[in-house]
Amino acid sequence: MPNDTTDWTAGILDPPTLEWRGDHVAMIDQTLLPGELVILEVRTVEGMAEAIGALRIRGAPAIGVAAAYGVVLGALRSQAAEPDAFRAKMAEVIARLRATRPTAVNLSWALDRMAGVLDRQAGAPPQQAGEALLAEAREVHREDAGLCRRIGKHGDELTPDGARVLTHCNAGRLATGGIGTALGVIYTAHHSGKRVSVYADETRPLLQGARLTAWELSRAGIPVTLLCDNAAGRLMSEGKVDLALVGADRIAANGDVANKIGTYQVAVLCRRHEIPFYVAAPFSTLDLSLPDGGTIPIEKRGAEEIVEICGRRLAPPGIDVFSPAFDVTPANLVTAIITDRGVCRPPYGESLSRLAVSG
Amino acid sequence: MPNDTTDWTAGILDPPTLEWRGDHVAMIDQTLLPGELVILEVRTVEGMAEAIGALRIRGAPAIGVAAAYGVVLGALRSQAAEPDAFRAKMAEVIARLRATRPTAVNLSWALDRMAGVLDRQAGAPPQQAGEALLAEAREVHREDAGLCRRIGKHGDELTPDGARVLTHCNAGRLATGGIGTALGVIYTAHHSGKRVSVYADETRPLLQGARLTAWELSRAGIPVTLLCDNAAGRLMSEGKVDLALVGADRIAANGDVANKIGTYQVAVLCRRHEIPFYVAAPFSTLDLSLPDGGTIPIEKRGAEEIVEICGRRLAPPGIDVFSPAFDVTPANLVTAIITDRGVCRPPYGESLSRLAVSG
Numbered sequence: 001m002p003n004d005t006t007d008w009t010a011g012i013l014d015p016p017t018l019e020w021r022g023d024h025v026a027m028i029d030q031t032l033l034p035g036e037l038v039i040l041e042v043r044t045v046e047g048m049a050e051a052i053g054a055l056r057i058r059g060a061p062a063i064g065v066a067a068a069y070g071v072v073l074g075a076l077r078s079q080a081a082e083p084d085a086f087r088a089k090m091a092e093v094i095a096r097l098r099a100t101r102p103t104a105v106n107l108s109w110a111l112d113r114m115a116g117v118l119d120r121q122a123g124a125p126p127q128q129a130g131e132a133l134l135a136e137a138r139e140v141h142r143e144d145a146g147l148c149r150r151i152g153k154h155g156d157e158l159t160p161d162g163a164r165v166l167t168h169c170n171a172g173r174l175a176t177g178g179i180g181t182a183l184g185v186i187y188t189a190h191h192s193g194k195r196v197s198v199y200a201d202e203t204r205p206l207l208q209g210a211r212l213t214a215w216e217l218s219r220a221g222i223p224v225t226l227l228c229d230n231a232a233g234r235l236m237s238e239g240k241v242d243l244a245l246v247g248a249d250r251i252a253a254n255g256d257v258a259n260k261i262g263t264y265q266v267a268v269l270c271r272r273h274e275i276p277f278y279v280a281a282p283f284s285t286l287d288l289s290l291p292d293g294g295t296i297p298i299e300k301r302g303a304e305e306i307v308e309i310c311g312r313r314l315a316p317p318g319i320d321v322f323s324p325a326f327d328v329t330p331a332n333l334v335t336a337i338i339t340d341r342g343v344c345r346p347p348y349g350e351s352l353s354r355l356a357v358s359g
Numbered sequence: 360m361p362n363d364t365t366d367w368t369a370g371i372l373d374p375p376t377l378e379w380r381g382d383h384v385a386m387i388d389q390t391l392l393p394g395e396l397v398i399l400e401v402r403t404v405e406g407m408a409e410a411i412g413a414l415r416i417r418g419a420p421a422i423g424v425a426a427a428y429g430v431v432l433g434a435l436r437s438q439a440a441e442p443d444a445f446r447a448k449m450a451e452v453i454a455r456l457r458a459t460r461p462t463a464v465n466l467s468w469a470l471d472r473m474a475g476v477l478d479r480q481a482g483a484p485p486q487q488a489g490e491a492l493l494a495e496a497r498e499v500h501r502e503d504a505g506l507c508r509r510i511g512k513h514g515d516e517l518t519p520d521g522a523r524v525l526t527h528c529n530a531g532r533l534a535t536g537g538i539g540t541a542l543g544v545i546y547t548a549h550h551s552g553k554r555v556s557v558y559a560d561e562t563r564p565l566l567q568g569a570r571l572t573a574w575e576l577s578r579a580g581i582p583v584t585l586l587c588d589n590a591a592g593r594l595m596s597e598g599k600v601d602l603a604l605v606g607a608d609r610i611a612a613n614g615d616v617a618n619k620i621g622t623y624q625v626a627v628l629c630r631r632h633e634i635p636f637y638v639a640a641p642f643s644t645l646d647l648s649l650p651d652g653g654t655i656p657i658e659k660r661g662a663e664e665i666v667e668i669c670g671r672r673l674a675p676p677g678i679d680v681f682s683p684a685f686d687v688t689p690a691n692l693v694t695a696i697i698t699d700r701g702v703c704r705p706p707y708g709e710s711l712s713r714l715a716v717s718g
Binding site: 210226232234237318319 | 393394558560561562563564566569570573574577578582583584585586587588589590591592593594596599620621623624627628631665666668669671672673674675677678679680681682683686687
């Protein structure tokens with residue numbers, strides 16, 4: 001992860017979204033933002049699973065990094081002295097972390113990498129395997145920061161000076177191990193001297209746009225205007241949006257994109273208003289095992305996230321709630337997918353598999 | 360207003376959204392729903408202006424009725440003994456009430472009717488003019504209940520048995536002097552024995568869908584499922600919506616419809632998913648003086664309605680907010696406009712003016 005103080009991203013990343021501190025993980029508790037900036041110390045696998053499940057840390061790339069560190073926590077706290085017992089314990093740890101959130105593929109991807117380390121360390125003493133796991137988790141983190149930088153660079157080339165960018169949810173430094181995916185593009189364009197401004201959908205039900213995107217962009221000095229999700233159409237009809245830029249939790253082989261609920265509507269509105277709709281994500285978000293978005297598992301979260309705000313119930317009792325956490329934007333609404341390996345354009349079946357080979 | 364206890368609407372309308380009680384208006388304070396059902400007694404013009412401005416009563420038809428009663432309150436509290444002084448005072452009262460909310464045309468329309476009574480009562484003793492004002496306000500209210508019934512009947516004919524209806528905001532009994540416009544159709548279809556169910560957009564920022572639509576429909580025994588505004592696209596993509604039905608605050612001569620922010624997006628999504636998009640409104644919502652929706656005044660409400668929920672600030676300080684209270688749905692996205700005089704289909708320039716002549 002970048003810790004060079006002359007690095008232009010250092011200010012953006014202070015304090016870190018998450019970091020390894022010798023024997024535990026320190027992370028910003030994102031459920032308390034923007035009111036309080038609290039650094040949470042996570043010391044156990046269960047603590048990490050709780051933090052991921054309760055969205056104290058969220059964002060597809062960030063939960064991949066967090067889960068990788070979670071495996072290291074499991075190794076550190078393991079009592080197993082024998083390699084076989086250690087591996088069995090680690091398999092449980094990985095299964096526990098994998099079950100926290102179903103949609104983001106980065107979580108599985110990072111855990112698969114950790115499982116690969118365990119395979120390579122089969123028979124090694126637990127302490128040696130644990131050190132290899134820590135090295136791998138740090139590498140996942142370091143790589144993610146680098147991926148964000150490359151996404152930012154590729155996306156910057158698509159961002160005109162003066163661009164007014166609509167974004168949804170938070171695909172920023174709080175969602176990754178680096179400067180973010182969609183917001184990584186914004187930070188990079190801003191750093192390159194372009195005057196960019198952002199319209200942030202508040203993103204119900206958990207208001208990641210209002211709480212997180214507005215917080216991190218305003219801290220970085222980037223002009224940000226908040227709107228309710230249902231006002232994006234009006235905003236576009238007033239001619240105030242030049243492009244839309246969102247992250248992704250999983251991308252199917254044909255370019256269909258699973259992302260935070262509401263993303264699909266933004267894409268539909270962009271098509272109607274002839275506004276480019278860009279998805280920014282590390283290549284690891286691509287799941288070539290899925291032919292299209294119809295097979296991406298979509299997490300349904302609890303009804304209370306919708307009917308209660310700040311602990312106050314805002315809907316009458318006894319009603320049903322429709323509460324998918326994600327939706328799928330069909331590839332034909334996506335103008336381009338900005339990855340660390342380059343920018344993909346339709347047809348995505350071809351452009352994505354070309355980059356897959358190049359990686 | 361309906362007060363026959365054998366009337367099937369009586370249960371729906373208990374307690375009344377608003378009613379005249381001899382020397383004051385009693386109304387449900389809608390800002391406290393669904394947690395508390397509080398009947399507010401409004402005794403002064405300023406009290407009525409506050410109630411309308413603070414959305415204690417809202418919905419285009421309901422604020423027309425409320426404003427008409429507000430004029431009566433002004434007449435009752437007037438100290439003027441002479442006709443001229445009384446008229447001057449009443450002109451102030453009407454101007455005060457007219458300034459409360461800019462978008463709903465029904466407010467102006469009802470106040471114009473009250474001003475017409477004052478014109479006809481020019482020279483009459485204040486008490487006599489006051490009685491004529493009360494009679495007119497009661498007539499506005501009684502008529503509105505009848506309009507809702509007729510809208511419900513016309514809309515019922517468009518509603519198939521088993522229909523799953525998406526609605527936005529609240530165009531129900533809480534928004535009118537009767538059973539509602541969009542929800543009046545639902546109540547009528549339900550009463551006619553059809554199995555109808557409703558998906559209610561929660562409708563940020565003030566959550567009229569979660570707080571009001573869900574409340575009134577569930578009290579009436581109609582199945583209702585709540586969703587965040589940004590999930591409507593996903594809901595449609597899952598094939599769960601048969602038609603959308605919304606109210607209107609103002610309709611231009613060409614059929615462009617101003618309604619609660621977010622309505623436009625619902626219409627865009629309906630077009631994409633080939634789902635009928637219906638607008639239900641009394642004919643008085645039509646403003647033939649406006650050729651199209653581009654000239655409809657759109658109220659911008661305070662940023663605090665978006666950045667604060669239940670008094671807790673959920674966005675960082677110092678950011679801008681885009682907060683139109685309404686948007687405009689172009690006529691070409693509207694499948695039909697259901698009025699008390701019948702159902703209008705495109706081209707609306709013709710169909711609306713035909714009904715205007717018939718009225």
